[in-house]
Amino acid sequence: MQKSLICGRCKETINGSTYLVSPNGSSEYRHFWCLLAYFPMLNRSLMAAGLVGTILILLNQGDFIVSGNFYRALIWKIPLTYIVPFCVATWGAVTNCKFID
Numbered sequence: 001m002q003k004s005l006i007c008g009r010c011k012e013t014i015n016g017s018t019y020l021v022s023p024n025g026s027s028e029y030r031h032f033w034c035l036l037a038y039f040p041m042l043n044r045s046l047m048a049a050g051l052v053g054t055i056l057i058l059l060n061q062g063d064f065i066v067s068g069n070f071y072r073a074l075i076w077k078i079p080l081t082y083i084v085p086f087c088v089a090t091w092g093a094v095t096n097c098k099f100i101d
Ligand SMILES: [Zn+2]
Pocket: 007, 008, 009, 010, 011, 012, 030, 031, 034
């Protein structure tokens, strides 16, 4: 019989996928949605998105931006260039801390 695990954030029993995080050196289990509220993971994803997104914008749109030739598509291309690496970094972190019993 499998031991029931308690989420370290919401304190409810975890029935589905379980994720293991280590806040302050101790380990705790979390639900998927509670994992997405884990600040250190979000912070790392934001830093990765800031770095990678800026590099990609400079590579892909830098010549337009430097020349002052802003075109309408930049309104959605620039935010998307930051959102994609944020999602990739978060997805990598989520899959890495999935707990397999
Ligand atoms: Zn929870």
